[in-house]
Amino acid sequence: MRATTSHWRAAYEAWLAPFLARLGRVEQRRWAPVYLQGLLGPGERKSVEPMAARVAPGDVQQLHHFISTSPWRCEPLEEELVRAADRLVGGPEAVLIIDDTALVKQGRHSVGVARQYCGQLGKKANCQALVSLTLARCEVPVCVGLRLFLPRAWAEDAGRRARAGVPEAIPGRPKWRIALDEISRIQVAGARFGAVLADAEYGKVADFRQK
Template sequence: MRKHALAAWIVDDTGLPKKGTHSVGVARQYCGQLGKQENCRVAVSVSLATAAYRLYLPETWANDEQRRKEVGVPKEVKFQTKPEIELNQIRWLVNEDVPRGVVLADAAYGNDNGFREGLVSLGLSYAVGIQSSTTLWPPGMVPLPPQPKGKMG
């Protein structure tokens, strides 16, 4: 891979609609291509111009040993959330000395504290979407303890 200045790493997942139930990773789950819950497979990626790409294995597949055996899913493949997969892919990019850029991700990743904390621990800058219900504090700040409700007697 040619090493030069890089603007951003883009984090996303891609739904791959499927009609049947036998393809590895197929489950009823959110499919971005369709904008709704539907039968699909999901692949999780970090892109420069796609730098890492891996099929997301839903927990129903990860925990079904017979189904995995029938289609040849290796035993070492365990269930991971999409943010966990992305962090592993990003760690791999960092270890491969790929030029670092700002990590961009939608709220599916931005809402995950572990994902954001993982980026910080890798020394990466990020711009992620979050839902309005997600609470954040500036670096170094923590929430104040709740005020007492009344006198105890």
């Protein structure tokens, strides 16, 4: 059992190393593995305090700072994720799958929450909708992109966006446009695939099909 645990930890650290190298600060490189350990480890509650109690007792504030206020850029980590996914499943036989992912949410203050179709429930409901991209081959899927969709009620309400901290530079885009931009992004990062599969709603858009 000890040898198995040691082997798993070595493999985990080797996989994580290129991602940590993309983080600019020593403290970020220290707390990122702790946060991931909390997400991957046992325990149903994945908010900061319960995770910290399991993996970093007494360090709730440091873990909270890493997650909520420590500044870091997403792009280098996303690029590394695409490279890792391509090594695992990329190639001419791989497919890129585009779909919607819904997160059921109540209230009005979480960014992007609106009454819209929720695949999780099979009907319209209050939720966030995300455009997801998954690279897959031989029944092995790896998520390489998630982008939050801003419904019109959010995209066109400057005050609401400002209160929620949505940057002005982030426009409201239809889902098919988000998907096209994401395809370009992962291709630039080096993802290899032979075909693109998408939900029927994307296929209804001529501009999406022609691209």
